[in-house]
Amino acid sequence: MSGTSLDGVDGVLAEVSASRCTIARHASAPLAPETRAELLALNTSGADELHRAALSANALAATYADVVQALLAGSGLQAAEVRAIGAHGQTVRHQPQAHAGSGYTLQLNNPALLAERTGITVVADFRSRDVAAGGQGAPLVPAFHRQMFGQTGRDAAVLNLGGMANVSLLGADGSVRGFDCGPANVLMDLWCQRHTGKAYDAHGAWAAGGRVLAPLLQVMLAEPFFAAVPPKSTGRDVFNTGWLERALAAAESCRAAPQDVQATLAELTARSCTQDVQRHGPACRLLIVCGGGALNGHLLRRLGALLPGVAVQSSAEHGLAPLQVEAAAFAWLAHQCLAGLPGNLPAVTGARGPRILGAIYPA
Incomplete structure (x- = not known):
């Protein structure tokens, strides 16, 4: 893969x-x-x-x-x-x-x-x-997620944080739903490479030291994809350099501190994913995270903070390493x-x- x-x-x-x-x-x-x-x-x-x-x-x-x-x-x-x-x-x-x-x-x-x-x-x-x-x-992985991570008697969700984020909602009754949530690492990696020369923000440490820019976050969350009803999928066709530059201009954040933009991009991933879990899987009390984003400690902490009452765990705790x-x-x-x-x-x-x-x- x-x-x-x-x-x-x-x-x-x-x-x-x-x-x-x-x-x-x-x-x-x-x-x-x-x-x-x-x-x-x-x-x-x-x-x-x-x-x-x-x-x-x-x-x-x-x-x-x-x-x-x-x-x-x-x-x-x-x-x-x-x-x-x-x-x-x-x-x-x-x-x-x-x-x-x-x-x-x-x-x-x-x-x-x-x-x-x-x-x-x-x-x-x-x-x-x-x-x-x-x-x-897309996504094609929910059927596999059901086989590997399905929970007897309780609703659970599997969140894959790759370049894009996708969620599988595994019902206690055996039902499965799933869809793309939006960008996971793609914009964070792009911004980190541009401003630090590093391919990605290891453990989310750079983002963790910044502050979330509320106007920029509001502009980004207004993207119609986030409000679209599943089934839905996305990719770099939507979430790319041009999309980010337009959001920065619309929020008048072009001169913002790069670290604060990184913190806001991390928050965008956390907010868009947790909103989808709350909207489409309100009975979920377990979120299993996989993909490279599962190694981002700051992002996992934000997911947990935004989903009170939901256990946020790495897929490693369920028998399969995130990568x-x-x-x-x-x-x-x-x-x-x-x-x-x-x-x-x-x-x-x-x-x-x-x-x-x-x-x-x-x-």
């Missing part, structure tokens, strides 16, 4: 059954700076972008292959002993239900090259079938595809019905 935050590639070696997904190993690799910069640039239109996208897909597949080899080397397994690789690809455009209603979602990847490099069957392109069926194509959850979900989705089973939940994505997700590239 390589997510919207563009911080690298995470991979897991997982044993998947009908009722469980057990992680044997985890490996990760950073994206080469030039690959990361190009993938980020490809989120907007530019010169020769078809050629550049193809080369970036090749580079990403090579990094995926490196992670696979690291997993195999650490486990003692041979490629022939692995049934398949679930490879998400890198989202560069996400516009479901747009453009005369068909819409599209685009994840750069070269699964054929990955199959050649590894000698293992690859399952890729998970989102497009759901979009073709009228869905958002492993997304990769494990796509291993599970690959298993679903090969078993001929649906991977989407129409109640989550808005698709016309359950669909088998993914395209198979045999070894």
Whole structure:
């Protein structure tokens, strides 16, 4: 899995059954700076972008292959002993239900090259079938969250804080709902890189030392996406540099102290996520947090403060480390595809019905 935050590639070696997904190993690799910069640039239109996208897909597949080899080397397994690789690809455009209603979602990847490099069957392109069926194509992880984190007899929520934030609401009755909440790390990382030279705000320490700018927060929370009714999903198509610059201008915060802007961006993530939990899961008393944002102590403290009476816990406390959850979900989705089973939940994505997700590239 390589997510919207563009911080690298995470991979897991997982044993998947009908009722469980057990992680044997985890490996990760950073994206080469030039690959990361190009993938980020490809989120907007530019010169020769078809050629550049193809080369970036090749580079990403090579990094995926490196992670696979690291997993195999650490486990003692041979490629022939692995049934398949679930490879998400890198989202560069996400516009479901747009453009005369068909819409599209685009994840750069070269699964054929990955199959050649590894000698293992690859399952890729998970989102497009759901979009073709009228869905958002996201989030796809709630079904996996239900299997891994569902609580008998009580409502719970799983909040993934990657580049974007998405929540899965797991009902005590077995029901599942889920949707994107808005930006998680994407804007915080962007601002931190710009003003400190660091890729991210470790533990949220920089944000914790700033003060929240109420006018700026108010302008940002007025974004229509936050008030939209699920099913809904989003990405860098909405929450990007231009969006942040327009918010700063509208709130007359362009000259504000950068640390205070960082504190406000952290508060935006905390407020938008907790508002969604309160609005759509009022009976929830447990919030399980995963993704890179689960390592941000300041953000977790703000989630807890804004959700009194709700236990905010890392997914590590529930058997799966925060940086492993997304990769494990796509291993599970690959298993679903090969078993001929649906991977989407129409109640989550808005698709016309359950669909088998993914395209198979045999070894």
